[in-house]
Amino acid sequence: MAAFSPVAGFAVSQDPDRLFAQPLERVPDFVFNEAVVRVFPDMIKRSVPGYPTIVENIGVLAAQFAQPHSVLYDLGSSLGAVTQALRRHVQTADCRVIAVDNSAAMVERCSEYLHAQDAMFQELLPAEVIEADILSLTLQPTSLVAMNFTLQFIQPERRLELLSRIRQALLPGGALILSEKLRFEDDEQQALLTELHIAFKRANGYSELEIAQKRNAIENVMKPDSLEQHRERLLAAGFRKVVPWFQCLNFASLIALP
Numbered sequence: 569m570a571a572f573s574p575v576a577g578f579a580v581s582q583d584p585d586r587l588f589a590q591p592l593e594r595v596p597d598f599v600f601n602e603a604v605v606r607v608f609p610d611m612i613k614r615s616v617p618g619y620p621t622i623v624e625n626i627g628v629l630a631a632q633f634a635q636p637h638s639v640l641y642d643l644g645s646s647l648g649a650v651t652q653a654l655r656r657h658v659q660t661a662d663c664r665v666i667a668v669d670n671s672a673a674m675v676e677r678c679s680e681y682l683h684a685q686d687a688m689f690q691e692l693l694p695a696e697v698i699e700a701d702i703l704s705l706t707l708q709p710t711s712l713v714a715m716n717f718t719l720q721f722i723q724p725e726r727r728l729e730l731l732s733r734i735r736q737a738l739l740p741g742g743a744l745i746l747s748e749k750l751r752f753e754d755d756e757q758q759a760l761l762t763e764l765h766i767a768f769k770r771a772n773g774y775s776e777l778e779i780a781q782k783r784n785a786i787e788n789v790m791k792p793d794s795l796e797q798h799r800e801r802l803l804a805a806g807f808r809k810v811v812p813w814f815q816c817l818n819f820a821s822l823i824a825l826p
């Protein structure tokens with residue numbers, strides 16, 4: 569089903585996420601395929617506490633860091649929610665947005681959304697989406713890099729090199745905005761916030777079976793780090809300052825300054 573969205577200004581997929589509603593004999597590893605694309609807006613809103621607030625405010629924050637005549641990156645863009653927030657909020661002269669994702673299904677739908685926006689609104693920042701692995705992407709000089717829940721899907725041993733390349737590409741006055749699910753080193757805190765996240769999902773209509781099967785699907789592909797690991801790795805990558813600006817349960821967003 570597609571419904572008109574007053575925020576996006578055009579029809580977006582509104583299919584409810586029922587991907588894990590039926591018992592599966594074997595739960596396959598989670599992949600960002602066509603089936604996920606169809607339900608993605610519903611899935612991420614019902615699964616990530618604070619997601620709409622984070623996305624909208626990335627636009628607000630980005631407007632403070634965007635430098636004239638520069639590129640803004642949305643790395644792991646999925647359907648381009650962050651790209652759209654950047655286009656709505658950033659008014660800095662001669663900026664353009666490059667969204668990147670390695671899922672062909674995501675890129676195809678994201679591109680449709682961007683073209684629909686181009687057709688409906690004037691004076692939006694130019695935006696393009698490219699299908700690429702962010703680990704092998706050459707970054708242009710950039711004033712703003714957003715990675716909204718993407719780093720957690722990168723192999724842990726490659727995270728530092730990626731952040732180092734982002735740091736090297738960042739212009740003075742720019743920033744990286746990094747949102748991630750967090751893990752906690754204190755067992756009691758980890759258990760409490762995991763339980764509260766499950767309560768959040770339950771309150772959003774997910775059954776115990778859906779919650780359990782989704783957990784199995786993501787456990788091999790999504791590896792959260794602790795806030796301390798993020799901070800240390802960002803400093804090791806050459807960032808000089810790490811400032812958390814949002815946390816809701818076990819989901820957080822950080823600003824890292826070059």
Ligand SMILES: Nc1ncnc2c1ncn2[C@@H]1O[C@H](C[S@+](CC[C@H]([NH3+])C(=O)[O-])CC(=O)[O-])[C@@H](O)[C@H]1O
Nearest residue numbers: 600644645646649669670671701702716717718721
């Ligand atoms: N190596 C990679 N290269 C490029 N893309 C990748 C890679 N690995 C994973 N991805 C992509 O990163 C995205 C992660 S979702 C981001 C949500 C979005 N930012 C949002 O604000 O709506 C987060 C989530 O679903 O929890 C997917 O689209 C992957 O295809």
Ligand SMILES: O=C(O)C(=O)Cc1ccccc1
Nearest residue numbers: 611612615616749782786790
């Ligand atoms: O669903 C979860 O439990 C998550 O932690 C986040 C998520 C959201 C969307 C796709 C994959 C993971």
